[in-house]
Amino acid sequence: MSLVAGIISLAVTAVAVSLAVVGIRQMLRVIRAGQPAVGRTDQPTKRLGTMLKETVLHTRMLQWTWVGIMHWFVFAGFIYLSTAVLTGYFQVWDPHFLLPIIGTWYPFVWLTEILSWLTVIGIAYLIYIRQKNHPRKLDRKSRFFGSTFWQAYFVELIILGEGLAGIFIRAAEYRLLQVEGSDHANFAHFPLTGWIGETLFGGLSASGAETVIVLVALSKILMAMVWLAVIARNITMGVAWHRFSAWFNIYFKREADGGTALGGLVPLYLNGERLDMEKMEDLEEEDFEKLGVGKVEDFSWKGILDFTTCTECGRCQSQCPAWNTEKPLSPKLLMMGLREHAYAKVPLLEKDADTLTEDEKRELERPLIGDEDLFGVIDPDVLWSCTNCGACVQQCPVDIEHVDHIDNMRRYQVLVESNFPTELNNIFKGLERKGNPWGMNPKNRMDWAKDLDFEVKQVGEDVESLDEVEWLFWVGCAGAFEDRAKKTTQAVAELLNIAGVDFAVLGDGETCTGDSARRAGNEIVFMQLAMENVEVFKETKVKKVVSTCAHCFNTLKNEYKEFGVELEVVHHTQLLNRLVREGKLKPVAPAAGEAEKTITYHDPCFLGRHNQVYEPPRELLGAIPGSTYAEMPRHSEKSFCCGAGGARMWMEETIGSRININRTEEAIATGADQIAVGCPFCRVMLSDGLTAKQADGEARVEVEVLDVAQMLLASVKREPSAEESEAVVSEAEAATGAAAATGGGDEDKATEAEPDVEAEADPGTLTDTSDVGAAAEATETGESESEANAELDEPVSAGREEDIAIAAESNIVVDDEGKGHGAVEAPSTQEPEETAEAGEPAKSSESEDTENVSDTLTTTGATAADEEPTPDPEPEAGDATDPEEESVPSKDDRPEIPATKENDPDESPAEEIFGGSPTSDDDSDREEERGAITPVEDAAEPDPVAEDVAQLSEGNPSGSELSDSATQAAADEDDDKS
DSSP: OHHHHHHHHHHHHHHHHHHHHHHHHHHHHHHHTSBOOTTSSSOHHHHHHHHHHHHHSOTTGGGSHHHHHHHHHHHHHHHHTHHHHHHHHHHTTOTTOOOTTTTTOHHHHHHHHHHHHHHHHHHHHHHHHHHHTOHHHHGGGSTTTTOOHHHHHHHHHHHHHHHHHHHHHHHHHHHHHHHTTOTTOSTTTSTTTHHHHHHTSTTOOHHHHHHHHHHHHHHHHHHHHHHHHHHHHOTTOHHHHHHHHHHHHHHTOSOTTSOOSOSSOOOOEETTEEOOHHHHHTOOHHHHTTSSOSSGGGSBHHHHHHHHHOOOOOHHHHHOTTGGGTOSOOHHHHHHHHHHHHHHHHHHHTSOGGGOOHHHHHHHTOOSBOOGGGTOSBOHHHHHTOOOOOHHHHHOTTOOOHHHHHHHHHHHHHHTSOOSOTTHHHHHHHHHHHSSTTOOOGGGTTGGGTTOSSOOOBBTTTBSSGGGSSEEEEOHHHHHHSHHHHHHHHHHHHHHHHTTOOEEBOGGGOOOOOHHHHHTTOHHHHHHHHHHHHHHHHHHTOOEEEESOHHHHHHHHHTGGGGTOOOEEEEHHHHHHHHHHTTSSOOOOOOTTOOOEEEEEOOOTTTTTTTOOOHHHHHHHHTSTTEEEOOOSSOGGGOOOOSOTTTGGGSOOOSSSOHHHHHHHHHHHTTOSEEEESOHHHHHHHHHHHHHHHHTTOSOTTOEEEEHHHHHHHHHTSOOOHHHHHHHHHHHHHHHHHHHHHTOOHHHHHHTTSOOTTOOOOGGGOOOGGGSGGGSOOOOOSSOHHHHHHHHHOOOOOOHHHHHHHHHTTTOOBOTTSOBOSSOOOOOTTOGGGSOOTTOOOOOGGGGGOOOSOGGGGGGOOOOOOOOOOOOOOOOSOSOOOGGGOSSOOSOOSOOOOOOSOOOOOSSOGGGOOOOOTTOOOHHHHHHHHHTOOOGGGSSSOOTTGGGSOOOBTTBTTTTTSOHHHHHHTTOOGGGOO
16 A cells, blocks of 8 residues: 555656646746846845735735635645645655654644644635625625636635645544554644544554555645646646745835835836936837837736736725726736736747747737727726726735736827827826916916915015925915815915915926826826926925825825935825924814714825825814714725726716715715815815715715815814903913013013924814724714625626626636636637737727827827817806805805816817906906907917817816816916016
8 A cells, every 4th residue: 555655646746746847937938028127126135024024924915804814824734734745755655654853742743733723724714705705696796706716616625635634644643653552642742633533533453544644645645746737737827826926926026115016106117227208219119119018028027927926816806996886997807817818928929930820820919908809908998997096906915016017008008009098188288288187377376375365485486495495385286276176275375374384385387296197108298297397396495395186295205206306295184283283283162052063084095005194184183173083984095096096087987887976975974074085186076976966865965075174274263262262361461461570571472372392282172193093983884894895895797798798808708607717719710800910009999089199209100180078067066165164265256166077068168268367256347358358269370389278078177167267277378478
């Protein structure tokens, strides 16, 4: 028996190892086919520490607590019990074999038995979770939709079998020692398996126990080698290979300090070098074709390693706002589709073209981005559905960098193919020619400050450089031009003024940071804007910046480093929270009898997940007296996107349900009276969502969306009660008397009430940190957080056929039960008219209607029609802002017209929309002003860039709803600047 078992074990091992060597070499060839990955080997000590922390301690896996714990049991058992397989090679020859020294060592035998049982328990729990969430019952609501189930079942059964084999061989060893009368045959050496030896093998003789040991040892070896052979023949089997590749994927992650691949976007590289405008101008035409990622081999080797490592766990899919609103993008299916294509195509690159089959030629010529007619790997709707929210990257336990890969593919589509959603034409033109996505005249960037009762310092007029003040207040495009965002800008400026903070703005010297351009793939326009801003920063000596826009905050903080400028950038909620803590801003309690307001807070993705700023806004809201905080079920790291990121703010949302509606429903469900935001994009999206729900009668009309700064300002400026006023007067009289008694001068009297730097805020107006955020008093919903999350995270499935079609858009085939079965097969070659010609760039029909994004891109030869969308009409009252909470009363008695993304097309084009000054109270005066304006197209000498004023439409949100002054600014001639 032992001889036969020994020979079988050695033969099987030889075959399995040979197959594994071949498989590993093939995998390495595919990974090495990728482009250089810059900055992946620096700081090896930190990288090693990060790798050990994330693997051994399972820090990222434990974001899902119980699944993480059970997976750790399996992980530890897989590594530690590998020694049991090693022991098996000796036990098939000698059943009495024990490892030298440690074979009978109490810690070793106890740990062996504990981990054997924990492995069985852990894998049994994971099998249960997979079946509980199986797509045959939940369709696309399951995070396992599209995963390759036979591979998962195979791996789970092998692990379960190895764990049980470890338990049974220990029980047989106990019986053998017992029969032989060994002193080790006791429950001290077999604490968790001795009872099995007594009950299951109690009647065995010594030879019988030896036979059981040999057979179980052989079964352990066979299971291990069969597993190795199967995964060697299936190198796209991420559910198995991640046990090896995850260590390297984590080590080579983008951030050496262990951070996720969020914050700044990965720069544009060519041949391992970061491109700047100077290098861009010197590019040869063939190099221009390599901008971004247009073929799977254009990904870096780290990108292909990402695809290889994907475990198909579906955590990213469960959190993706696009997937949860019935859109075709699933980060998991995207990685799986790219993996299947990479491992199918790259080996063909080394073959002689004459030896290729028709199917191989089709795979080799397959466009990376293309719809079903083009047999594309990734459907364009998948690529452009991404909001760059970073939920996928945040959730991924093996550090896959989904957002970088998506935006690199967008770069190729924009810069090389000029193939992108037509709505982006407007913002590209507005950014390139006017320095803002709305295409407004930059000379009107200071209009927001006209109604303030104090002077806002402007660099170049009131101060020469920012050395003369403490902070640069970065207003941003939305803060300067969008009506609702302007209220936030005014509120922040007023609060800084009240607190005595010395700040200045750039005014018309400020231009867009370029976030929307970069996230849309237009790297050239981004670099142009960034270089312009950096030059201004250097000239004006900018050091400290405060921003109200989460997108500007992220870009200035994380991406301008590439251009040689290091800034201290804070979000306005961080600075205001600091001022409250220092006592420079003192919120006032509401009058007695005034009803408390319930507040909930929406985490902007580019403030929260991308920059880990979660507590300052919550502490600030907790410092506002007379309010109760109610947390949304999905918050902080698991917060749900508003739908505006990744340049989606400027694109139509025509597939599935609206992301902003999904998030608004969650906010309304908390019972909040006020929905607090910290980003102008979030405010537009949630205000529009609230407008829609109020119009449907599904939200109270008094619910409003406000920036945190507006809420704080309303509290700071609130009139104190009579008792508080009397106390202040008494305190002032006492101070005056004391000063007179001591001979204090007038200067002492005037400054005594001002807080020192060390002064603390009134404890009565502040809420402790422990009472805000997750620990704050929240509205009871009658269900657990996990139950609420489960319901909110579940997308609506339209049906089996649509689910299968959606998976196909990511190059993954699924069956009727939602199981994945590898890549989409090539269509029949009998219809060549449906197939792209070899070497012909794949373009969707949309590219014919798309305009070149920049004058600098003429070398690509791509052209497109300038198709302007129709503007939108005014919405219903959506941003139902309490007048008492507004920071500056407007002199215009006309109702405010908020921006929106959900309106029907307006009847008149943007070029025909003209309005009067918002400060004029006389309608007849406004009519005269309109009459005095000559339309650009009718002028004797038309404005050379008038045709570039962006259309105002659903593709250009806030279009028809901009204030009259902002609308007129869009038609101002450039030569009017003085």
